Amino acid sequence: MPRSKVYVKSVGMTTVADHWNDSILDLAVEASRGALKGHSKKPDQIIVGNMFSAVGARQEHLGALVATALGLAGIPAFKVEAACSSGGSAFNVGFNLVKWGAIDSALVVGVEKMRDLEPEEVSQALAMAESAEYTQFVGATFAALNGLLARYYMEQLGVTRDELSAIPVIDHANAVAAPHAQFRKAITPEVVSRSSMIADPLRLFDCAPVGDGAAAVLLVNDSAASGTKRKMAEVLGGKISTNDFSIYEREDMLDFKATRLAFKGALQEAGVAPGKLSTLEVHDAFSVVGALSLEAMGYSKRGQGAKDAKAGRYSRGSDLPINTFGGLKARGHPVGATGVYQIAEAYLQLTDQAGKNQVEGAKYAATQNIGGVDTTSAVHVFGRAA
Amino acid sequence: MSIQYWRIRDRYYRLIGSRCAECGAEFFPPLYRCRKCGSESIKDKEMPRTGKIMTYTHLHEPLPGFEAQAPLYLAVVKLDNGAKVLTQIVDSPDEAVKTGARVRATIRRALVDGDSGQIVYGFKFVVVN
Amino acid sequence: MHLMQSKNRAAILGYGAYVPYYRLPTTEIARVWKGGGSGPNIEKAVAGVDEDTVTMAIEAARQAVKMSGVESLGAVFVGTESKPYAVKPTSTIVAQALGQHHTLAADLEFACKAGTEAMQVITGLVGSGMIEAGLAIGMDTAQGRPGDDLEYTAASGGAAYVLGKMGKKAVAMIDCSTSFVSDTGDFWRRAHQRYPRHLSRFTGEPAYFYHIENSVNTLFKETGHKPSDFRYAVFHQPNPRFPVEVATRLGFTMEQIKTGLLNPLIGNTYAGSSPIGLAAVLDEAKPGDKILLASFGSGAGSDAFCIEVLDGITRTKGTNTTVRSMMERSTKIDYSTYSKFRDKLGK
Incomplete structure (x- = not known):
């Protein structure tokens, strides 16, 4: 069976910010141009990761729209949607197409325009990732579902407020030196515990912010790589898994099954042992989601994710620094773009381009990108290109 | 908007969920295939109208359309048959809304389409004293 | 008849x-x-x-x-x-x-x-x-x-x-009832109006009292019942005062009306007012008790009922x-x- 090695050749990102002057297409083009810079050949395909352009920008059909804007009309192009894991899922499609030899190269661009909407409209757009008939119907936002989960986590497993605050604190510390991050300011646990209440017990600083952004990566196989791979990262494995759709449909609400299965599968394909990762991008859209993700991936025992974060096990300088550019909380979470930002960040680490955030000698990195409340999880594993 | 909800009004009004004809497990919302045993022989079944709170949250900014109720309580309720339901908790004092509290189903306005559109009714739960 | x-x-x-x-x-x-x-x-x-x-x-x-x-x-x-x-x-x-x-x-x-x-x-x-x-x-x-x-x-x-x-x-038998109506504009709400209007003192004598007295007296006359035959009486209760006044005029005592008189604590529930009063009475009634129920609706009319509590109440x-x-x-x-x-x- 034809199976090519797949590389991330180059990446492009906009800052995550309130891009008042940029449209969804402006953002996608800026990130795409960054990823295509220095690559003379056209990519064979464009795959756009995006969650709610129909609501956020009254725009669908993003594949052809972006292709045209880049002067690439003619090649296949389409959008992949899997809620907040749209970016990771779009990447997974590109990875598989190149890996199995269907194409030699693909441009994967994740983009989200959120700021054209008022905050309550953003809540409504995001909630569309949950059941219209049984979740939106009761007025529940994503924050509400995570609030329900956070209380359950804290009450059932004895997790404290301060422990829950540890992951947002790590994120903000890491974002200070991240040029593309939305909030480059360190915070203390008190900032989290004193921020305004959103969905009791979750507070504002437990929740990823709203922002606009786009990130793009160029995927190539050996034949399209042409030349040195010194500045490339190899995609070693990738898997998408799903959980029972809504938290209330799950036997155990605290088991992030999608992440557990996707992480296991991706590492297996990569042939990398969990202990070998140098850095990990965790989808911490909410503090509790970060903690439960670390538990699902096996780095922390049940009920220990937040406690381990507080004990410093995931901070810079530890054996497994997470979210080295700020994660969802501080780099920002332009939902459909987030999964591609994570991959671009893993690329920066593995090609020694992470600047002050560099994890010295980083050998393997993984990214975990969730849609819903661990409803879909897309995990990818990367290594240095040989 | 209203047709989507009209279609499942019995689920909203009467808590009609699913029962697996093979293993007897019951579910709400309804499903197509039993999550316990995998059987596809699923029948409609009216759920018990009482249960207890597994977890809850006090939501300060609910979805558009629910502003007048903010802040509101949401809970995952485990019904007496084991099915789990996401619901609002209404007409209950703050100190009564807690994990483990007994609740019963009631019917309320769920969605109101402005001043001239239709009113969608659905279940909510109340803490039992 | x-x-x-x-x-x-x-x-x-x-x-x-x-x-x-x-x-x-x-x-x-x-x-x-x-x-x-x-x-x-x-x-x-x-x-x-x-x-x-x-x-x-x-x-x-x-x-x-x-x-x-x-x-x-x-x-x-x-x-x-x-x-x-x-x-x-x-x-x-x-x-x-x-x-x-x-x-x-x-x-x-x-x-x-x-x-x-x-x-x-x-x-x-x-x-x-x-x-x-x-x-x-x-x-x-x-x-x-x-x-x-x-x-x-x-x-x-x-x-x-x-x-x-x-x-x-x-639980109880509906033995018989009467109705009495007339064109009386004591309270109304026109189409597309959000709130009703009413004529203040006119809502009393020519409206509430006139119609209830007619429906109840017709019931008495045609059944031969008298106030003392009833263990309980429930009247429409737009306020706490009217039902007490009409009960007194018709020959009922406070003892007979107090169980169904809920207005002081819940107000006037309009079409629900006399029915909920009856429910409160049934909550404590015993087999054999007779209940007089008289509603009043503006516009105007009154229905009077003779209800007899049965053994089924005990269950x-x-x-x-x-x-x-x-x-x-x-x-x-x-x-x-x-x-x-x-x-x-x-x-």
């Missing part, structure tokens, strides 16, 4: 009331509009922001149907002046929620007496053998214009009755949610919360 009596008597097989959770003290209304004091009643029951006549009717009906053990309802009638829709029946939503489809469904409107006329119509349908059992509901989320005298009393609540053929399960004790327990499960709100709930801001 003006007496309405079915050849085959109909019986109450089940009943249920609904009183919402919120209470607005009338001192709050006085504080906002009149600079002190209080209204004629102490508090009034206020529906929550997500409640309306449909939701409250279903709650009461569920209890009534459960108590009755009836599986098939041949009629579902909702008497109300606060239909959530001007056009689209309340009764079909109630029927759907009860799983009833082969049923005659209708909304009745006659100001505050639509609930008792629903009972009369169902009595006729059952008595004639057209249906086995039917549901009569009197329920309202009554509204008074902010600052108007009506605002002190206009309240939310009511009761539902499953009426069917006599039998072992019968309901301790199993149903009583009116008093619903009145007790409550919380006080202030005028601003009330305004938010009843959508009075800027209206």
